[in-house]
Amino acid sequence: MSRFYAPPENINGNFIHINGQEAKHILKVMRLAEDDKVVVFDGTGREYAGFIKEIRPSGGINTKSVIIEIVSTKTPKEDKFPEITLAQCVPKREKMDYIVEKTTELGVSAIIPLVSERTVVDISGKKAADKRARWERIAVEAAKQCGRTDVPEIKNVQKLSCAQGGASDYDLALMACLREDTLQIRDAISGFTGGKIIVFIGPEGDFTPGEIKTAEETNCRLISLGKRVLKSDTAPIYAISVLNHEFSR
DSSP states (O other), X not given: OOEEEOOGGGEETTEEEEOHHHHHIIIIISOOXXXXXXXXEOBBSOEEEEEEEEXXXXXXXXXXXXXXXXXXXXXXXXXXXXXXXXXXXXXXXXXXXXXXXXXXXXXXXXXXXXXXXXXXXXXXXXXXXXXXXXXXXXXHHHHHHHTOSBOOEXXXXXXXXXXXXXXXXXXXXXXXXXXXXXXXXXXXXXXXXXXXXXXXXXXXXXXXXXXXXXXXXXXXXXEOOOSSOOOTTTHXXXXXHHHHHHHTO
């Protein structure tokens, strides 16, 4: 059965209103029609099964909205898995798109795009807002594809120093870096009993010594991602995969 996304504000009583690109996807790409069965999730963990009740004109020329009648609702189950926030320095080209897609599939709760001293990408002002909107769309599509009923929050682009200042809001903070005196991930999470984790992944060229020192001063544990130097778009996927494995044991 086809899965689609609608924000919570589009759900009123027993009906879901879908418009814009998602309605276009339903009608033009999937070619669904009235009475077809669908599944909709709202990004908060709730999932709705229903059928297309009505297709109606919506504002502009050749634009339509889809009205879905809800037949059943699934509420989120309590998840004992820790909430993982990925704090990722934005890499060159379109690598961040890939990172958002794959870490969404791997279950991160939030993604913070970072600018550090060695970040070479110019991402500020309107460009930052446009990028964030793009990453939000990618996260929704990835959640649809992998069967998630929630969508990770894509936070505003911020400086690394700002994110490090907020590390105390998490129960555990980890920073992957190339310094020799780092911990294996398994050792870094030893004794962790649950809660919120933030994982810092650096840019091409790694974090600077000063950034690493600041991490230590904010009680961030320095971790290794193995013997090889991983690319900036490989490192977050490896780190989140290992955390998933360790916490599922």
